[in-house]
Amino acid sequence: MPDLITHVSMAHLILRGIDSLQRRLSFFQSDAIWLYYLGTILQDLLTRPVNILFPSAIHWTIFLHTPLAMTVVHLMLVMLFEGSKRQTAFLYLTSGSAIHFLVDALQKQVIGNNFWLYPLSWHNFSLKLFWAHEFMAVLPYLVSMIIVLETVLLWRPKMKNKIALTTKSRH
Amino acid sequence: MKQNARIFMYRRSVWTIGAVILILLMIKSRFFHPWLDIETCRQNPDKYDGALITHFREPRIGSIERDGFWLLQKTCADIFVRTDTSGLRRNEFIGLLATFNRDSTLTVDRLVIARHRRYKMTLSLIPAILILVMLLRKLRWNHASRMLTWRSDA
Numbered sequence: 001m002p003d004l005i006t007h008v009s010m011a012h013l014i015l016r017g018i019d020s021l022q023r024r025l026s027f028f029q030s031d032a033i034w035l036y037y038l039g040t041i042l043q044d045l046l047t048r049p050v051n052i053l054f055p056s057a058i059h060w061t062i063f064l065h066t067p068l069a070m071t072v073v074h075l076m077l078v079m080l081f082e083g084s085k086r087q088t089a090f091l092y093l094t095s096g097s098a099i100h101f102l103v104d105a106l107q108k109q110v111i112g113n114n115f116w117l118y119p120l121s122w123h124n125f126s127l128k129l130f131w132a133h134e135f136m137a138v139l140p141y142l143v144s145m146i147i148v149l150e151t152v153l154l155w156r157p158k159m160k161n162k163i164a165l166t167t168k169s170r171h
Numbered sequence: 172m173k174q175n176a177r178i179f180m181y182r183r184s185v186w187t188i189g190a191v192i193l194i195l196l197m198i199k200s201r202f203f204h205p206w207l208d209i210e211t212c213r214q215n216p217d218k219y220d221g222a223l224i225t226h227f228r229e230p231r232i233g234s235i236e237r238d239g240f241w242l243l244q245k246t247c248a249d250i251f252v253r254t255d256t257s258g259l260r261r262n263e264f265i266g267l268l269a270t271f272n273r274d275s276t277l278t279v280d281r282l283v284i285a286r287h288r289r290y291k292m293t294l295s296l297i298p299a300i301l302i303l304v305m306l307l308r309k310l311r312w313n314h315a316s317r318m319l320t321w322r323s324d325a
Contacts, residue, residue, distance in 0.1 A: 003291040003292075003294050003295045004294070004295035004297075004298045004299055005294050005295065005297060005298050007298075008298040008302070030321070031309035031310070031321035031322055032321055034302060034305045034306045034309050034310075035306070037298070037302045037305075038302055038306060041298060041299060041302060044295070045299060048295075051229075052229065052292070054245075054246070055227075055228030055229045055244065055245040055246060055247075056228055056245075056246050056247070058226065058228070059200055059201045059204050059206075059226075060197060060200070060201050061200075062200050062204070063193075063196040063197050063199065063200035064193075066196075068196065069193060069196050072189045072192050072193055072196075073189070073193070075185060075189055076185060076186055076189040076190075079181075079182040079185050079186060080318060080319045081318055081319045081320065082313065082316055082318045082319070082320045083178065085319075085320055085321065109266070110225075110266035110267060110268050110281055110282075110283050111206075111225045111226060111266070111268065118196070118200070119196055119199050119200075122204070122205050131283065132285065132288075132291070133284075133285065133286035133287050133288075133291075136286075136287045136290065136291060139294075
């Protein structure tokens with residue numbers, strides 16, 4: 001699987017894309033956005049540390065890296081929230097999680113870990129485009145792109161205000 | 172008060188049902204998975220001669236010899252893997268598909284070096300810590316309702 005920075009970066013760029021298309025208030029104004037990012041890494045957070053420390057436990061944990069198990073985990077997690085927040089929390093967590101599975105599916109693997117239909121099937125869904133280490137080569141560009149994009153978005157309203165003020169003072 | 176009790180009962184029910192589903196999924200993945208383990212093959216080498224092994228425990232390349240290398244795994248005895256050793260380096264993590272032989276060795280079907288794996292693990296800590304810290308900052312525990320909430324909404 002790709003590293004978590006790649007997962008979070010891809011998820012961030014996708015959400016920025018959707019955010020720029022819609023005319024409603026930005027997703028990024030809600031504190032719940034961090035649940036979206038949590039959704040993009042949660043399956044790895046729950047499985048990878050255990051598998052690295054106790055490799056023989058992989059068959060005990062592999063089910064957590066599946067859409068059904070993660071949906072159940074999300075449902076259990078959102079029960080911690082106030083009733084009015086649960087739906088939003090679930091949507092953020094689930095959409096983050098869906099992006100995680102999609103990014104994982106881009107990867108070539110010797111053995112799979114994209115068992116989208118588990119427990120019905122152990123079929124591994126993979127587009128076999130990149131090896132995991134190839135994501136590492138793309139990582140600096142991905143992070144630079146986000147830094148540039150976020151800087152532009154941060155400065156754009158300030159620039160707009162400045163231009164408006166200058167035009168006003170000229171009149 | 173009555174409404175709170177109902178909410179907590181609902182929450183407990185979801186957690187109980189969720190836990191049961193997760194336990195069932197875990198049992199299926201542990202006992203009904205399609206992969207063979209080296210230890211299983213080693214216990215009965217004649218039976219598993221020619222079997223394809225797909226799952227290894229954090230496999231690394233150990234000492235390299237002319238016709239293969241020793242495969243190091245966590246919590247598992249080393250095993251000799253027959254393959255062309257050109258381009259292989261000691262101590263590298265690998266992805267491996269191999270056939271089990273009666274003499275308790277393996278023959279490589281497919282081998283991929285998991286380059287930068289250690290960097291990948293280290294770098295992955297950054298977003299994990301950042302997201303957890305941000306969640307701790309942004310989410311609030313409402314003591315009255317005994318539930319989590321956040322402040323601003325889009």
